[in-house]
Amino acid sequence: MTLSLSPTPIKRCFNLDDFRLQAKRKLPAPLFHYIDGGADDELTRTNNTQAFNTYQLVPRCLEDVTSINMKTNVLGCELDWPVLMSPTGMTRFFHHQGERAVARAAAQSGTMYSLSTVATTTIEDVAAATSGPKMFQLYALRDNAINEELIDRCHAAKYDALCLTVDTVVQGNRERDLRTGMTIPPRLTLQSLASFALHPAWCYHYLTTPTLEMANLSHHIAEGSSQVSSLGKYINGQFDRALNWAYAEKVATRWQGPFAIKGILSVEDARRAADIGASAVIISNHGGRQLDTVAAPIDLVAEIADAMGDKLEIILDGGVRRGSHVLKALAMGADACMMGRPYLYGLAAGGQAGVERVLTLLKDEIERDMILSGRPDIKQLDRNFIRGL
Numbered sequence: 001m002t003l004s005l006s007p008t009p010i011k012r013c014f015n016l017d018d019f020r021l022q023a024k025r026k027l028p029a030p031l032f033h034y035i036d037g038g039a040d041d042e043l044t045r046t047n048n049t050q051a052f053n054t055y056q057l058v059p060r061c062l063e064d065v066t067s068i069n070m071k072t073n074v075l076g077c078e079l080d081w082p083v084l085m086s087p088t089g090m091t092r093f094f095h096h097q098g099e100r101a102v103a104r105a106a107a108q109s110g111t112m113y114s115l116s117t118v119a120t121t122t123i124e125d126v127a128a129a130t131s132g133p134k135m136f137q138l139y140a141l142r143d144n145a146i147n148e149e150l151i152d153r154c155h156a157a158k159y160d161a162l163c164l165t166v167d168t169v170v171q172g173n174r175e176r177d178l179r180t181g182m183t184i185p186p187r188l189t190l191q192s193l194a195s196f197a198l199h200p201a202w203c204y205h206y207l208t209t210p211t212l213e214m215a216n217l218s219h220h221i222a223e224g225s226s227q228v229s230s231l232g233k234y235i236n237g238q239f240d241r242a243l244n245w246a247y248a249e250k251v252a253t254r255w256q257g258p259f260a261i262k263g264i265l266s267v268e269d270a271r272r273a274a275d276i277g278a279s280a281v282i283i284s285n286h287g288g289r290q291l292d293t294v295a296a297p298i299d300l301v302a303e304i305a306d307a308m309g310d311k312l313e314i315i316l317d318g319g320v321r322r323g324s325h326v327l328k329a330l331a332m333g334a335d336a337c338m339m340g341r342p343y344l345y346g347l348a349a350g351g352q353a354g355v356e357r358v359l360t361l362l363k364d365e366i367e368r369d370m371i372l373s374g375r376p377d378i379k380q381l382d383r384n385f386i387r388g389l
Contacts (some may be wrong), residue, residue, distance in 0.1 A: 010350035022349035030180035038288035039172030045288025048319030051296035060374035075161040080110025086340035087137035089118035096205035101352035107132025127157035167263030172290035249276035280313035305333025323365025331385040
């Protein structure tokens with residue numbers, strides 16, 4: 001008799017919520033809640049996903065769906081499907097394989113990876129790890145020389161695009177992090193000791209792999225790298241509150257390539273972005289982690305798309321958990337979507353293999369929903385595909 005082995009935990013994950021539960025099991029509480037939490041009452045965090053339910057799909061029948069085309073061109077890159085990887089800071093905190101694993105999974109899936117300024121892997125090491133499409137996300141620091149150095153390093157490493165995040169000049173009120181005592185790097189306290197002790201695998205990798213630090217900034221800024229700091233203290237001490245449109249234009253001019261502004265939530269700001277030379281706007285509220293009670297990105301796509309026409313590419317960032325969510329955003333006028341938390345859940349659950357399964361599940365959902373909707377090509381998605389606008 002042949003004994004069958006039970007499937008690995010990630011094989012028992014059949015949707016993105018399953019990965020969230022696996023991540024919760026795998027991570028010490030401060031790290032899980034850092035991924036999972038939002039600002040204030042977390043109303044925006046919750047609404048980002050719930051808002052998709054306001055809109056219904058309108059399928060067409062008796063359409064030939066033998067061949068499905070999900071390919072798109074975003075930020076100068078030809079992608080196999082229209083979901084990009086959002087920039088997420090400190091990725092090695094959630095699994096020792098870190099940013100390299102996510103970048104490789106994105107390339108294997110045929111999409112773009114975005115590296116954060118506050119990543120735990122350098123610009124150059126990610127570039128060496130994969131030849132897939134890559135974007136660097138810039139936080140404007142008070143020391144402009146550091147900002148310029150980061151941009152120039154991305155040029156040298158042949159990144160395809162740059163985005164400037166504009167909604168984080170101070171950190172939002174993330175009360176979960178205050179309760180769990182989340183710090184960078186992580187440190188044991190009486191409050192967190194039990195949680196870390198119950199996760200020996202995470203502790204083993206933390207102790208046996210290179211020191212966790214903000215790898216692109218550690219040679220300039222000790223706080224948050226070699227020194228222990230609360231996240232709020234770090235962001236409030238280093239990020240530039242004087243960030244303005246004139247500076248955004250300087251970034252675009254220095255970069256001289258596909259350039260996105262991330263954190264846009266109004267038609268007026270989308271117009272300003274086009275005026276200063278942006279290629280794209282990323283409609284985003286930072287996953288509900290900054291200003292609470294702002295609109296869900298899906299509720300803004302149609303009005304921004306109508307106002308901007310073909311002047312800008314539009315990327316939705318926030319709340320995507322199903323393939324149908326992506327199709328709704330595209331039908332309203334988005335060129336692509338981004339996601340962050342879901343792939344971090346996958347990474348925490350199973351490293352690169354976990355991220356790959358997250359992407360496979362979502363990609364398969366998009367394809368299946370296109371078949372069931374009678375839309376064989378994403379270019380066919382328009383407002384006729386949506387009820388509830």
